[in-house]
Amino acid sequence: MRFTSAARETAADGGDDALMTRIAGRDAVAFGRVVDAHAALLHRVAYRMLGDAAEAEDVAQEALLRLWASAERWRPGQAGIAAWLTRVAVNQCLDRLRRRRFASDEEPPERxxxxxxxxxxxxxxxxxxxxxxxxxxxxxxxxxxxxxxxxxxxxxxxxxxxxxxxxxxxxxxxxxxxxxxxxxxxxxxxxxxxxxxxx
CATH class of the missing domain: 1.10.10.10 (Winged helix-like DNA-binding domain superfamily/Winged helix DNA-binding domain)
Known part of the structure; x- marks a missing residue:
């Protein structure tokens, strides 16, 4: 997995559990660190699964917003922020792909x-x-x-x-x-x- 410098800083600051405690307290700086560390990963995963940059941006933003909204329910010792966000993004992509299949038989446009x-x-x-x-x-x-x-x-x-x-x-x-x-x-x-x- 490719770690950004922001992700390495997050690990140095006490790890994901400490960061999520701060986010649960509505610390915007801590949330900004999560965005900096993980937004690019989420966008890449979504783009490669969906083939659409705008949809990939929506998926990345939605995953990050869900993390912000559910921060108070974070359980220490979980797999980590990256794993949680990736799971949310992949599930959103799978849902969008299933909806597409029922909505249209057209192939996505090539780049x-x-x-x-x-x-x-x-x-x-x-x-x-x-x-x-x-x-x-x-x-x-x-x-x-x-x-x-x-x-x-x-x-x-x-x-x-x-x-x-x-x-x-x-x-x-x-x-x-x-x-x-x-x-x-x-x-x-x-x-x-x-x-x-x-x-």
């Missing part, structure tokens, strides 16, 4: 190709677009497993917690998700998957 003219950059951008499109072909839970594990580099235990699963069930889900991702990439013309899933 515009904003890469420069160099062959390597063009090839890299094409790979990213194919990988994101293949990610969109997966079921919601398979997509969440891939995003949390390969894009956000969360340990399996934290990804399992974000999906409200036990570790063994998550590892089984991830195995099926990787197989589905390989099939989705192959269906889009990529017959070999070298290295990790593209970012």
């Amino acid at each position: 515009a190709d904003d890469a420069g003219g160099a062959d390597a950059l063009v090839e890299e951008e094409q790979w990213r677009r194919v990988a994101l499109a293949a990610l969109g072909d997966l079921s919601e839970r398979h997509r969440a497993a891939i995003v949390l594990t390969y894009y956000e580099e969360l340990p399996n235990s934290m990804a399992a917690d974000a999906l409200d699963m036990n570790l063994k069930a998550f590892e089984s889900l991830l195995l099926r998700a990787r197989s589905a991702m390989r099939a989705a990439l192959a269906a889009r013309g990529l017959t070999s998957l070298t290295g990790e899933v593209a970012s």
